[in-house]
Amino acid sequence: MPPAGRPLYVAADVHGHRSELREVLRTAGLVDHAGEWSGGEARLWLLGDYVDRGPDGIGVLDDIRRLAVGAAATGGHVGALLGNHETQLLAAHRFGTEPVAGWDEPGGFRGGWARFGGREADLRRLTPQHVAWIMGLPAVLVVDRHLLVHSDTARYLEFGSSVAAINAAVSVALASTDSALWLDFCERMSDRGGFRDAEPARSDDPVATMLRTLGADLIVHGHSTLTKHFGVAPQDVSAAVRYADGRVLAIDGGVYEGGRILLTRLN
Template sequence: MQDTLCEQQRMIAIGDIHGCRQTLEQLIETLAPRPDDQLVFLGDYIDRGPDSKGVIDYLLQLRRTFRCFFLMGNHELMFLDYLESGDPGTWLDNGGRETLASYTVQDGHHLPEAHIDFMKACSYILETEHFVFVHGGLDPEMSIQDNRRYMQPADFCWIRTHLRRSYVETRRYNWKKTVVCGHTPSPDIINLGKLISLDTGCVYDGTDSLGKLSAVILPERKVIQVSNQDR
């Protein structure tokens, strides 16, 4: 069970990792977290990259040393949906084959139980006094309270409406807190008053200026990035 995230200590949010263990290790080394730091991982730990197994092994290791908070990404959600439905098609077509290869298995049911339990335990949304952490985002037209009330938990893993140009350019978000999210790759982080979008396409090295893993230290909004190390 995850601890309670609070603003009394620094919070470090980390974007989409997608099976890039060496890049994640380099980012953590660069961040050099303090013992009382809180690490908030925004989801999409698996798929597409070369070492999804290694990423989850490393996250479980980090959890023994630091206060870690793990959000559900749409890729974890697709994997868990496959386990429940028995239909692997959507997941396999979106990077699941690379995940199976990293575990040297042909069936997702054969992943280590601890890794499946890790994904099942991920949160859909985390909220503090001034920040909301979520993988995909929130509906920009609704308050945070109404997002929680009217949206399904899985919606928080998929939504991209808040990144439409009309919202980014006008900064028109009906939120009283800053939303910190991943999910949608961009060449650099989007750092607005009410929105911090951290997915800089780590796994897409060499494509459209992507290929970086990004973190933001809160509340000061200091950005730390490393280039893909998993080539």
């Protein structure tokens, strides 16, 4: 893990909007006009959902992988978390249309993936290298006391009670060939809304539990768009939304719903 103290940025839910991501990074000085890393020692974490819904999910994966190499060469860091759309893409790739026990979705995982915005071009262009990269992504991370996750849910704690344990369990799930296990895994990764009614005074407050268990002061997530889930009009999306008594930060600007990709500096 790179040392703290340097600029720390986050963005989430690019959903195949490759040119939009490049533009927000260029505006912030993190990439140059050719899309190559120019952020020096800055750190950038992307919080999942790179594929589906938009025109070029595989291109987004390629850009992130390339930027990670470029940033490392100058003392910076580009990292990525696993999102629910990456898990759904892998499920469609691994199981195709075969029936899944306990699930009546037409077309199995491939049918479900398509219904939730899967793009055939992403599946067609997915290579073994892309699959291996996705399978190596962590699900949760704590950086400078910020708990970075894709989804606004406490169900990550069902995988374990530490960052290392959660990521190890997710890695095991990603390697499984059991479609029933994958169905449960995808459901956990897709859960949302777990922090909206959180109250610090409650003994079962999920935000306090997440922060205390994983050792952080602020939860930062994507997944639930500001446009649909927080009532921000697409044209008014300009900054992340802090809620749950200031303990949670939502950063998904809803680019595929007419909003934008939000690049948020955390320090």
